[in-house]
């Protein structure tokens with residue numbers, strides 16, 4: 301069975317795209333596959349941030365991952381900044397990556413990577429590559445938006461191995477069959493995201509049922525009245541149909557109109573999130589801290605071994 305990893309950036313409250321694109325696939329796979337899940341707090345430093353909010357947000361993300369079914373007995377769950385190996389490998393991989401290939405990344409362009417943005421925003425994909433390569437990962441369950449970063453990770457691993465010997469495992473991205481790219485309900489041609497400027501079309505995992513319902517009922521649909529799955533011509537309706545299929549596991553198309561579709565989707569979303577919300581409110585911070593500390597301990601050994609191999613291959617000393 302293939303080793304997996306997935307990471308979550310604590311830049312805001314988790315949303316439904318995070319759940320469908322990555323959390324649920326990880327939860328479903330964790331009993332058959334060795335799995336690592338981490339809070340990508342170093343990645344949250346690549347854009348303007350508030351230290352107190354970051355600390356709180358990291359705890360919330362960890363709590364929501366546990367509430368969503370990440371089983372800490374099976375899965376190694378930890379906080380990236382607790383393991384210095386991430387930053388060490390990050391630098392070593394920067395010496396294998398080129399300026400051009402990070403500059404090309406879509407996310408850098410989208411986040412307005414200009415002269416004033418943090419340098420870490422540019423090198424972010426290399427940190428992500430180090431997250432993955434540290435753990436000898438074969439599969440990376442992520443949403444479609446992260447595919448390009450995993451491709452870069454593959455390129456770096458292959459290049460490293462060609463130049464310095466077979467040291468790194470070459471991973472690949474895996475996506476769920478439906479909802480690999482959940483769209484913003486108010487703007488169905490863009491991705492639903494925790495930091496989208498307007499939150500009217502973003503379903504947050506901790507939104508109360510009435511808020512979830514209202515957001516779905518106000519979803520932008522398309523011209524016409526017919527409910528058909530056609531992502532090109534009907535992105536709004538297709539997104540709702542995908543959400544429904546992701547929630548219920550069944551493909552349904554027999555709706556009399558947009559109103560009925562929306563009401564059905566709203567029910568499905570509320571029903572999917574209810575148990576997660578309930579569990580979240582039962583988890584306390586001391587427990588979360590314990591899990592994260594224990595997770596970092598469990599992750600450390602393999603990570604340190606990888607860094608040692610890389611250091612040796614590059615001609616550095618390994619005794620530390």
Ligand code: TYM
Nearest residue numbers: 306307308309317318321322340428442443480481482492
């Ligand atoms: P992040 O925190 O933006 O998102 C976490 C996960 O949720 C997925 N996702 C979505 N999937 C479907 N539809 C959406 N609308 C949607 N929005 C988000 C993301 O694809 C991701 O899988 N760089 C990563 C974090 C990271 C990471 C890693 C992931 C850092 N290192 C190593 C995997 C392996 C990120 O910003 O994800």
